[in-house]
Amino acid sequence: MGRLAESRYNGPAMDITRSDIHNCELPDLCKACEVRHKGMCGALNATELSYLSKHTRQLSQPAGEELVGESTEVQAYDNIMRGVVKLSKTLEDGRQQIVGLQFAPDLVGRLYASESPLTAESASSVELCRVPRAILERLIEGNPTLRKRLMDQSLRELDEARDWMVTLGRKSAAEKVASLLLLIATHLDPDAEGERRVFDLPVSRLDIADYLGLTIETVSRNFTRLKTDRIIQITANRHIEVLSLTRLRARAG
């Protein structure tokens, strides 16, 4: 699996060593996450942070690492500090569908389930804060603010999943591709203004195809069309410049 231009590569995929895994330090905990006040850790007081810091590990992973496997036991939750995580499901015959992308400061992992219903994989290189299941669930129990935040995240993910069902079920390939670009542009840079956006795609063409329920070829053809119609520019395969958000939105159906 490819890597982003900007990614800090931490060695071969299977070679995660002790140096990548270390206890979080208070008050450094969650420091990496610039938007931490919106995330999980923002809901905790000093005591809880201290408690959490004793049990969490900060983790750096290159792109393409499996965080949890489909139908495997959930041992821990991962708080995303930086990077993009992709959630996918696979049919017996290998057909794959990406069912969600998660960005910082989301929590990765199906709450309260002993078995993960999906595969979570780093799409870009990521930094994670890993919390054992029991620890987080205990914290949730005692902290209404945290509870509410996680409830809100779940409900937001449900809204997003349903929005995406419309895209999958009712939009043409061209509209799907435009929708994805729009989604990524707005998620990677939520408060940007103006008509232009510049970003690196956090996922490969195959991932895009798997997210949109299309083939690589169809995705590619539609990128080309958006490019020749001067709605986007593409350099180095992954680097996207949106020239007109309005026109892109119009193409998204």
Place this chain on the structure above:
Amino acid sequence: MGRLAESRYNGPAMDITRSDIHNCELPDLCKACEVRHKGMCGALNATELSYLSKHTRQLSQPAGEELVGESTEVQAYDNIMRGVVKLSKTLEDGRQQIVGLQFAPDLVGRLYASESPLTAESASSVELCRVPRAILERLIEGNPTLRKRLMDQSLRELDEARDWMVTLGRKSAAEKVASLLLLIATHLDPDAEGERRVFDLPVSRLDIADYLGLTIETVSRNFTRLKTDRIIQITANRHIEVLSLTRLRARAG
């Protein structure tokens, strides 16, 4: 919109009168819901039920009634006592996608949102217990069991939405139709055993098409194929007999 053979018709759609709306009585509250111990009300004690009963109304609606509109204010939540509710979203140009079906004893309505992200509509005739937003949210605040149940429902809906994304994005029309029959068969009669199932489709062909991201014609052709292959039998358009769940499952991909 058509009605089920078994539906108790309560008069024309727009003619809901006082007689259809009455305060719930303790201990009759939730009586209509045979599976109430699994639903919301099962999480409440006598005091809470009493409190709830003062603010809820029991409602009977024929098929095809809008319960909440897309982008309209959420005034109340509806607990489903009997029947099926369909959740849908519509694009500006009228293309529609059904994003979920809800069965008793689910709660209808996006928690904590002032605006509903989708349209909720009775698919069959339904009986509902309607709770004002503030009342339910106050109950949730004070009752961990209720809170957990609603959290679990939300998470289950998220799982189901993501499962369906696989169906929408990666399955063929034939597999989609088989998947839907399987979904309905298992939801309407969760604990049945054996290879056969008999039920009435709670939704029209158009609804089915909108759920599967297909056209009516494609749905119809695939029903016919399942019929000629002796996997199902259809009588009176809506009445389905599944002859072999195993073979149906095999067709669902």
Place this chain on the structure above:
DNA sequence: CGACTGATTGAGATTGTTCAAGTTCGGTGG
């Protein structure tokens, strides 16, 4: 440089849609 991976492009096959008849079902009125 050459091998490799990922992305693009083209041509033909396939799947599902569209449009246009038919047919069946459920209700209504004679």
Place this chain on the structure above:
DNA sequence: CCACCGAACTTGAACAATCTCAATCAGTCG
């Protein structure tokens, strides 16, 4: 009870969108 009506459903044929297969191109790594 039966004939009739409209809505829902089914069927067929032509068409369009997307996929499949194959070739080519571009960038990266050794």
